[in-house]
Amino acid sequence: MSSEAPLWTPPNTEDIEALPVGEWWDAVSAPVPVADRALELLGDRSGAVIQDDTYGKCYWLIGIDTARSWCLRQVRVLTALTDEGTLLGVPPASWGAEHRTHWRISLGRGRYLTDTHHLARALRQAVDEVLGPPPDGRQLCYRCQLPTDEPVIVAVEHSGSVAGATIYACPSHARTYPRDAVAEAGAMRRALGRDKIR
Numbered sequence: 001m002s003s004e005a006p007l008w009t010p011p012n013t014e015d016i017e018a019l020p021v022g023e024w025w026d027a028v029s030a031p032v033p034v035a036d037r038a039l040e041l042l043g044d045r046s047g048a049v050i051q052d053d054t055y056g057k058c059y060w061l062i063g064i065d066t067a068r069s070w071c072l073r074q075v076r077v078l079t080a081l082t083d084e085g086t087l088l089g090v091p092p093a094s095w096g097a098e099h100r101t102h103w104r105i106s107l108g109r110g111r112y113l114t115d116t117h118h119l120a121r122a123l124r125q126a127v128d129e130v131l132g133p134p135p136d137g138r139q140l141c142y143r144c145q146l147p148t149d150e151p152v153i154v155a156v157e158h159s160g161s162v163a164g165a166t167i168y169a170c171p172s173h174a175r176t177y178p179r180d181a182v183a184e185a186g187a188m189r190r191a192l193g194r195d196k197i198r
Contacts, residue, residue, distance in 0.1 A: 008024040008025070008112075009093060009107060010090050010091065010092055010093045010107070012092055013092045013093075013094065014092065015092070016089045016090065016091050016092075016101050017089070017090055018087040018088070018089055018090075019087060019088055019090050020080065020085050020086070020087060021078045021079055021080055021085075021086040021087065021088050022064055022079050022080025022085075022086070023080070024064075025061040025062060025063065025064060025113060026061075026062050026063065026064050026065065026066065026067065026077065026078060026079040026080075027050075027059045027060065027061055027062065027077075027078040027088050028059065028060045028062055028067060028070075028075060028076070028077055028078070028114075028116075028119060028123070029057045029058065029059050029075065029076045029078060030057065030058055030074065030075045030076075030123060030126070030127075031056055031057060031058075031074050031171075031174075031175070032051065032053075032056050032057065032058055033130050034074060034075070034123065034126045034127055034130050034131065035049070035051075035057075035058035035104075035126075036126075037125075037126035037129055037130050038119070038122040038123050038125075038126040039058075039104075039105075039122075041121075041122040041125055041126060042114070042118060042119065042122045045114070045115065045118045046060070046105055046111075046114050046118075046119075047060060047061055047062075047105070047111050047112050047113045047114035047115075048060075048061050048103065048105055048106065048107040048108075048111050048112055048113075048114075049061075049103070049104040049105040049114075050088070050089075050090065050091065050101065050102070050103060050104065051097075051101070051102055051103075051104035052089065052100070052101045053100045053101070054100050054101065056175050058104060059078070059088060060114045060119055061107075061112065061113050061114065062113055062114055062116050062119065063113055063116065064079070064080075065079065066116045067079075067116045067119075067120070070120065072123055072124060072127050073127050073131055073134060073150050073152075074127070074131065074150060074152070074171050075123055075127065089101055091103060093106065093107055131152065131153075132153060135151045135153065135166075135168065138151070139151035139168035140168065141168060141169050141170040141173050142154065142167050142168065142169055142173070142177065143169060143170075143173040143176070143177075144170060144173060146170065148168070148169075148170035148171070150170065150171050151168040151169070151170070152168060152169050152170070152171060152174035153166055153167070153168060154167050154168065154169045154174055154177035155167040155177065
């Protein structure tokens, strides 16, 4: 993480502005539950983070071309591509949690870009703890009924004391599935158990 003053600041004070990724920074996006855990693990090593509650995502600003080869479930690296541009909605520097898109960790001296080595470790652990073990192979999404290479377990049907069928969703439909308290408790138990082992 750079301790210098940012070379870039949000250019407006009125509204969200779509800015090109790859000009000043690249970005890494993760679903908010994964980002929550990653932020706990990063502590004060995290740089600035934008949270977009409309889409349930958080975005870390990172150095250009520092994470192109990453492959983590539901984590995306936003970078400039040869044949097309990528835009990220950037809120004014003063916007906090009262806005749907806001700075979860504000931009400032010592809080600009996040070191990708620290971020990669935190996100790997957060993905494992929050999403659980990766399912084997492609699965059908419960909602769109299309196969997905990144299936998300959204529920495990129970019959008495025995677990039954597992219900999967593609990443875009996972957040719309009605919450399963038993599945969430299992994920929390796994996460707490791993903390005790470490």
